[in-house]
Amino acid sequence: MSIFKEKSVFTRRQFLIGSGMLAATAVITGIFAKFGFDAYAVSQDYIAKRAAGLYNLDEKMAIRKSHENPEILQIYKDFLSPGEVSPVSEKAHHLLHTKYGREIPAMIEELHAHRHDAA
Amino acid sequence: MSEINGKVLKHGEQTRTMHWVHMIAFIILALTGIGFYFDIGFIAGIFGGEANSSLVHRWAGVVFTVGPALYILLNFERFARFMNTIATITKDDIGWLKTMGGYIPFLKGEVPPQDKYNAGQKMLGHLIIIGCLLMILTGFPMWLWRAVVPAAFLAFCYNIHFWVAVILILAIAGHFFLAAIHPKSRVEFASMMMDGYIDAEISAHHNEKWFNSLQEVKE
Amino acid sequence: MSTATLTDTEIIKITNKCKACDHCTSVCPTGAAKGLLGQKHYIDYKTCINCGQCLINCPFGAITDSSTVDQVNQALKDPGKTVIVQEAPAVRVALGEEFGLPIGTNVKGKMHAALRKLGFDKVYDTEFAADLTIMEEGTELIHRVFKMAGVAGFEDRGPLPQFTSCCPAWIKYAEDKYPAVLPHLSSAKSPQQMFGAIAKTYAAKKQGVNPADMVSVSVMPCTAKKYESERPEMIASGFKDVDYVITTRELASMIKDAGIDFANLPDEEADKLIGSSTGAATIFGVTGGVMEAALRTAYEVLSGESLDKVEFKAVRGMQPVREATVEIPVKDLGITLPVNVCIVTGTKYVDKVVEDVIAGRSNYHFIEVMNCPGGCINGGGQPIRHEMY
Numbered sequence: 001m002s003i004f005k006e007k008s009v010f011t012r013r014q015f016l017i018g019s020g021m022l023a024a025t026a027v028i029t030g031i032f033a034k035f036g037f038d039a040y041a042v043s044q045d046y047i048a049k050r051a052a053g054l055y056n057l058d059e060k061m062a063i064r065k066s067h068e069n070p071e072i073l074q075i076y077k078d079f080l081s082p083g084e085v086s087p088v089s090e091k092a093h094h095l096l097h098t099k100y101g102r103e104i105p106a107m108i109e110e111l112h113a114h115r116h117d118a119a
Numbered sequence: 120m121s122e123i124n125g126k127v128l129k130h131g132e133q134t135r136t137m138h139w140v141h142m143i144a145f146i147i148l149a150l151t152g153i154g155f156y157f158d159i160g161f162i163a164g165i166f167g168g169e170a171n172s173s174l175v176h177r178w179a180g181v182v183f184t185v186g187p188a189l190y191i192l193l194n195f196e197r198f199a200r201f202m203n204t205i206a207t208i209t210k211d212d213i214g215w216l217k218t219m220g221g222y223i224p225f226l227k228g229e230v231p232p233q234d235k236y237n238a239g240q241k242m243l244g245h246l247i248i249i250g251c252l253l254m255i256l257t258g259f260p261m262w263l264w265r266a267v268v269p270a271a272f273l274a275f276c277y278n279i280h281f282w283v284a285v286i287l288i289l290a291i292a293g294h295f296f297l298a299a300i301h302p303k304s305r306v307e308f309a310s311m312m313m314d315g316y317i318d319a320e321i322s323a324h325h326n327e328k329w330f331n332s333l334q335e336v337k338e
Numbered sequence: 339m340s341t342a343t344l345t346d347t348e349i350i351k352i353t354n355k356c357k358a359c360d361h362c363t364s365v366c367p368t369g370a371a372k373g374l375l376g377q378k379h380y381i382d383y384k385t386c387i388n389c390g391q392c393l394i395n396c397p398f399g400a401i402t403d404s405s406t407v408d409q410v411n412q413a414l415k416d417p418g419k420t421v422i423v424q425e426a427p428a429v430r431v432a433l434g435e436e437f438g439l440p441i442g443t444n445v446k447g448k449m450h451a452a453l454r455k456l457g458f459d460k461v462y463d464t465e466f467a468a469d470l471t472i473m474e475e476g477t478e479l480i481h482r483v484f485k486m487a488g489v490a491g492f493e494d495r496g497p498l499p500q501f502t503s504c505c506p507a508w509i510k511y512a513e514d515k516y517p518a519v520l521p522h523l524s525s526a527k528s529p530q531q532m533f534g535a536i537a538k539t540y541a542a543k544k545q546g547v548n549p550a551d552m553v554s555v556s557v558m559p560c561t562a563k564k565y566e567s568e569r570p571e572m573i574a575s576g577f578k579d580v581d582y583v584i585t586t587r588e589l590a591s592m593i594k595d596a597g598i599d600f601a602n603l604p605d606e607e608a609d610k611l612i613g614s615s616t617g618a619a620t621i622f623g624v625t626g627g628v629m630e631a632a633l634r635t636a637y638e639v640l641s642g643e644s645l646d647k648v649e650f651k652a653v654r655g656m657q658p659v660r661e662a663t664v665e666i667p668v669k670d671l672g673i674t675l676p677v678n679v680c681i682v683t684g685t686k687y688v689d690k691v692v693e694d695v696i697a698g699r700s701n702y703h704f705i706e707v708m709n710c711p712g713g714c715i716n717g718g719g720q721p722i723r724h725e726m727y
Contacts, residue, residue: 002125004319004333010196017206018199022191025252032256036272039726043269046441046723047712048656051624053431053442054715055654057617064617064648065634066469066476071614075470079540087477095535095574096474097525098503101341101513104571108343115576155358155376169358173376262375266364271724273361274397 125319127333129235129310134197137190138311144183148254149288151176156281177262184255204235204329205244211328212238222303232327243294250287253279341520342513344569346383348404349561350393350718354378355400362392362401367685367709368511385514387685389507389709390561390718403561403718406582407592413553413582414457421553422460422541423453424533427468427615428559428623428714429586435721436590437600447605452593453557454606460545463608464556465615467533468622468631471504475526476635479704487671497522499680499695499702502628504528506566507709511685518696529622530556530563531572533612534579541612549575555582557589559623559717562709585719617648625683625713626653626660629706633664633679640675641667653679656712658687661702678702684711 063069073085080096081089088097094114099107130138154162155172166172191198211231215238218228236244257276260268268276297304298311310317323330352362352371356378362371363379370386373379381392393401413421434445453461479500485492503509503524512519527535533556538549556563566572567580584592593600608614618634621627630650637645652662660681667674680702682688688707694700710716 002123002319003316003336004125004127004322004330005336006128006200007332007334010199011203014196014199014203017203018195021198021202021206021248028252029256035275035726036260036268039269039272039275042725042727043271043723046725047716049440049442050428050431050715050720051442051656051712053444054427054621054624054627057431057444057446058620059617061615061617061620065638065645066472066616066618066631067635067639069466069469069614069616069619071466071610071612072469072473075536075540075612076473079536087473088481092474095539096470096527096532098527098531098571098574099525100509100520100523101343101517103520104343104569108571108573111571111573158378168377170374170377173358173374176376261359265360265375270361270395270397271726273359274724275726277357277359277397 123319123323125335126316127310127319127322127330128315129307129317129322130315131197132315133190133194135311135313135315137186140186141183144179144186145287145291147179148176148183149284149291151179152284177258180255180258180262183251187251201244205241207234208238208241212241215239216242222297222301233325233329235326235329237325243290246290247287250283250290253283254287257283340384340514341517342510343571344565347388347565347568348381348383349388349564350381350386350390351402351404352379352381352392353400353402355398356396357398357400359397362396365391365395367391367507368514387507387510387514387709388562388565388718389685391710393561393718394716394720394722397724399722403585404564405584405588406564407584407588410553410555410582410584411592413555419551419553420459420545420547421457421555422462422537423458423555423557424462424464424467424530424537425449425453425557426464426530426559426563426623426714427620427627428717428720429557429589431623432559432715432720433586433590434601435723436587436594439601441723445600447607448600448603449557449589450608451603451606452589452598452600455598455603456592456596458555460541460609460613461606462533462537462541462611462613463615464529464533465619465622466612467529467536468619469616470532470536471526471529471628472618472631472635474532475500475502475524476632476639478524478526479632480636480640483668483675483677483703484671487675489671496525499700499705500524501695502704502706504622504628505562505708505714506560506569507562508685508688508707510562510565511688511709512692516692516696519692522695527572528563528566529619530558530583531566531579534567534572535574536612538575538577538579544611549577552577553581554579555584556580557586558583559586559714559720560710561585561718563719587719587721590721623714624654625708625711626655626681626706627713628708629653629679629681629704632704633677636677637664637666640669642669643667653681653706656683658682658684658711659691677704680705682707683713685709 076085080092151172155169163169163172166175214231219226221230257280261276358376360375368385370382371392413419430446431442434443450461481492481495482498485495486498501523534554537554542549564583567583572579618631630653633650634648664677678701
């Protein structure tokens with residue numbers, strides 16, 4: 001009975017194709033990694049673009065400081081601190097300030113007790 | 120035509136070992152993957168639930184990667200010969216593809232002489248190499264870098280991983296059918312799964328071009 | 339044990355579309371998103387601060403936020419209701435993205451026009467209330483500084499450093515994890531809630547509307563604002579100060595459902611009374627913006643001088659924890675104070691800053707905290723961007 005085997009001839013062509021395949025694998029891995037890094041960059045830059053949108057809008061606005069907003073001065077003079085612009089007034093305290101954590105239940109009770117004072 | 124009496128050593132021990140390891144890893148990967156991705160209770164249950172299936176899946180993936188990697192490192196020559204065979208496409212291969220090797224009942228025609236691997240097997244070889252590379256490239260980021268890669272890239276990996284899995288599972292199912300079940304093709308079974316030998320007369324017919332390059336070692 | 343009064347609101351939900359990829363657990367600042375790789379994830383509502391970062395970062399869109407769009411639509415259809423709306427700064431540079439406009443396009447005017455087309459009776463602007471927040475919180479800061487400087491009459495003020503309090507995710511985080519730092523938080527409400535309080539009092543009166551018939555809606559880049567509006571203490575007006583909160587995404591879908599051609603709308607201004615903005619209010623939506631707005635006012639009020647350059651570029655940027663020192667001449671005290679400020683963007687990075695404050699070793703005077711990396715422009719209610727290139 002005969003046994004047939006491959007001859008142990010390793011041709012240059014075989015070597016080149018084998019090495020080429022490994023090189024191709026490295027290249028494909030590199031391209032895939034580049035996808036990943038590019039995707040990461042894109043996933044961050046939308047935030048900067050939206051930020052730029054806000055800063056650009058700020059630069060274009062006629063009034064850029066809160067205390068110069070005429071409607072703000074109006075609400076203080078008319079309602080929150082009649083006759084003057086005085087933040088942290090009693091009315092401002094009631095409407096515009098709050099408490100946190102364990103102090104809230106008592107605050108809620110107080111708000112209910114003074115419902116008629118709101119307006 | 121003279122009768123050829125003997126057997127051909129088609130696949131060596133290292134090759135057969137790698138094939139077994141890769142095959143078992145693939146089966147575990149397919150089962151665990153289907154189990155925890157589709158939430159199929161009785162499949163995931165085999166491995167102890169979804170989280171465990173995912174754990175087994177990841178480590179089977181390591182075996183799936185390291186196995187062939189080791190083989191290539193320790194048997195570069197065999198790997199190179201294999202790549203050379205499947206990368207060489209000639210008119211004979213096109214002829215085989217036109218008739219699908221005669222395996223399909225209604226596709227008649229003469230089948231040209233083939234290499235160590237017939238044209239269909241060469242196609243499968245390419246598919247498996249590219250497919251496995253993609254599974255590995257998309258698999259590890261989903262596990263090791265899932266916290267740091269952006270969401271879009273993770274979804275991209277999942278999509279590729281899923282579709283390549285579908286294609287590979289179908290291809291391997293076909294491969295399994297031909298290799299282990301179809302009476303005409305399963306003659307090769309032992310050459311990869313057992314002792315490595317295939318009957319000389321069969322090989323002389325099915326792998327004529329390769330057979331003619333072999334050396335005869337008389338017992 | 340959390341000191342928060344309102345918990346378990348289940349605003350954020352992980353649906354069955356979860357692919358167990360485990361990306362959200364790394365994005366969640368409190369570890370409320372839970373699950374092992376391969377296992378469907380879920381949210382622990384005890385520690386969830388409703389920020390929605392998991393939602394906008396889910397690769398499969400498997401996380402949803404609870405919606406009040408139906409209730410808003412119902413109110414809009416109700417002839418007996420006066421429906422007013424406010425919109426946050428961050429909305430106007432992102433809303434356009436849902437209609438194919440480039441990222442960061444300013445659509446402030448179109449936003450107002452679209453809201454009028456949807457049927458809102460009055461279209462105001464949260465930026466008005468942002469200016470109000472600066473007035474109140476800036477004054478509070480000045481008073482705390484006076485207390486620290488030993489000025490008579492300010493002994494009862496809060497301690498320094500002062501933390502901003504406009505981010506409801508940050509507030510809940512502090513209430514859950516660091517109640518000891520609560521006295522340091524500014525007592526000022528957020529712009530959304532300040533607006534709600536004055537809408538049903540000041541505006542209702544000026545408009546001649548019964549506040550009981552007023553429905554107050556806000557458009558926010560934020561899912562935690564939905565939580566904030568439900569907090570039981572937010573009833574200073576005598577009614578629920580903010581009735582419904584819709585996100586930028588939800589507004590976009592309302593506009594699409596109404597068949598409005600957003601991209602071609604002409605610019606319209608907000609209604610007068612409580613709708614005018616300033617540049618300071620506009621930058622509230624970006625990390626460092628509240629700080630910069632506060633500095634613009636605090637500097638001028640304390641020094642009595644006028645700033646010819648209003649930018650405070652030192653507080654801008656995207657690094658998670660930034661610090662700066664601003665020299666402010668204090669006319670009333672005759673000294674120049676080096677005011678040390680800190681800006682934190684991303685609750686994941688706030689712990690050390692808070693712990694330093696609680697331990698008494700913090701050198702800062704004023705600290706701005708925004709939960710979302712980059713500020714509200716990257717909030718849980720903003721359009722989701724999942725591009726690869």
